[in-house]
Amino acid sequence: MFKVCDLRFRYPGNKEYTIKGMSFEFDKGEIFGFLGPSGMGKSTTQKLIIRILRNYQGEIFYKGKDLKSYDKSIYNDIGVGFEMPVLFTKLTAMENLKFYRDLYPDGAKIKPILERLGLWEDRNKRVAAFSKGMKSRLNFARALINNPNVLFLDEPTSGLDPTNARIVKDMIAEFRHNGGTVFLTTHMMHDVDELCDRVAFIADGKIREISSPKDLKLRYGKREIRLEYKDQDSVVKEVFNIDTIKENAEFFNILRTKDLVTIHSGETTLDEIFIKVTGVRTDE
Numbered sequence: 001m002f003k004v005c006d007l008r009f010r011y012p013g014n015k016e017y018t019i020k021g022m023s024f025e026f027d028k029g030e031i032f033g034f035l036g037p038s039g040m041g042k043s044t045t046q047k048l049i050i051r052i053l054r055n056y057q058g059e060i061f062y063k064g065k066d067l068k069s070y071d072k073s074i075y076n077d078i079g080v081g082f083e084m085p086v087l088f089t090k091l092t093a094m095e096n097l098k099f100y101r102d103l104y105p106d107g108a109k110i111k112p113i114l115e116r117l118g119l120w121e122d123r124n125k126r127v128a129a130f131s132k133g134m135k136s137r138l139n140f141a142r143a144l145i146n147n148p149n150v151l152f153l154d155e156p157t158s159g160l161d162p163t164n165a166r167i168v169k170d171m172i173a174e175f176r177h178n179g180g181t182v183f184l185t186t187h188m189m190h191d192v193d194e195l196c197d198r199v200a201f202i203a204d205g206k207i208r209e210i211s212s213p214k215d216l217k218l219r220y221g222k223r224e225i226r227l228e229y230k231d232q233d234s235v236v237k238e239v240f241n242i243d244t245i246k247e248n249a250e251f252f253n254i255l256r257t258k259d260l261v262t263i264h265s266g267e268t269t270l271d272e273i274f275i276k277v278t279g280v281r282t283d284e
C-alpha cells in the first residue's frame with residue numbers, strides 16, 4: 001500500500017536530520033505499528049507520508065506510484081487522526097463533522113459513528129465544552145468521515161478511559177477486518193500487542209526493528225519456563241529450559257507432586273522490547 005525508501009528529512013532551520021534514512025512498507029489490510037521514544041520522529045514520518053510535510057529525500061510510493069505524482073484526490077483515500085485534535089472549538093461536534101464530510105465525495109454517515117463513540121447525545125454541544133477524551137473520540141470520528149481506505153492514527157487512545165479505548169480499538173480492528181489499512185502510532189504497548197500485525201521500532205531517526213509482535217516476543221524472550229511451587233512452608237522457584245524440557249524428569253515430577261503457585265513462560269513483553277531496542281524506558 002505504502003512503500004518508503006531511504007526517507008530523510010530535516011526541519012527547515014534545524015541542523016540535524018530528524019529522519020535519517022528509513023525504509024519500510026505496509027500492505028493492504030494490515031495494521032502497522034510505528035513505535036518509538038518521544039521526539040524521535042513518529043509524527044514527522046506520518047506527516048511526510050500524508051504529504052503535510054514535503055521536501056523530503058528518498059522515495060515514498062502509494063499503490064506503486066510516487067507519492068509526488070498524486071494530486072489532492074489522494075485525500076479521498078486517506079483518513080487521519082492527528083496527535084492534537086484538529087477541531088473547530090466554536091462549532092458543535094455535528095457541525096465539525098458535517099464540515100469535514102462535505103469536503104469529500106464519499107462522506108460517511110455521521111450518526112452511527114457518533115453513536116458508537118458515545119457522542120451522539122453531545123452532538124449539539126460546542127467542542128469547546130468537550131472533555132479531553134470527548135475531543136479525542138471526535139478526532140477519531142473525523143478521521144473516518146471520508147470513508148477512507150487507509151487510516152493514519154497518531155495516539156488514538158490517548159486520554160481515553162478503558163471503556164472508550166476498547167470501543168476505539170474495536171473500531172480500528174473492524175476497519176482492518178473490512179479491508180482497511182492502518183498506520184498506527186502509540187505508546188500503549190498493550191494496544192500494539194492486541195492490534196498490530198507488524199510493528200516498527202524507531203530511534204535516532206532510523207528503524208531499529210520490524211516484525212510481528214509475536215516474533216519479537218519470541219526472539220527477545222527467554223526460552224524458559226519458570227515455576228513457583230509450595231514445598232512445606234516455603235515457596236520454591238525454579239527455571240527450566242524449554243528446549244530440553246521434554247526430557248526433564250524433575251519438571252514433570254514437580255507438576256505431578258507439588259502445589260503450583262505460578263507458572264510462566266519466558267516470553268517477554270513489548271514494553272521490555274521497546275526498552276531494549278530503543279534504549280529508552282516508556283515510563284520516563
Ligand SMILES: Nc1ncnc2c1ncn2[C@@H]1O[C@H](COP(=O)(O)OP(=O)(O)OP(=O)(O)O)[C@@H](O)[C@H]1O
Pocket residue numbers: 011014018036037038039040041042043044045083
Ligand atoms: N515544526 C517543527 N520544527 C522543528 N522541529 C520539529 C518540528 N516538529 C517536530 N520537530 C522536532 O522533530 C523531532 C521529532 O518530532 P515528532 O513530533 O515527530 O516526534 P514523535 O516521535 O512523534 O514524539 P511523541 O512521541 O512525543 O509524539 C523532535 O525533536 C521535534 O523537536
Ligand SMILES: [Mg+2]
Pocket residue numbers: 042043044083154
Ligand atoms: Mg508524535
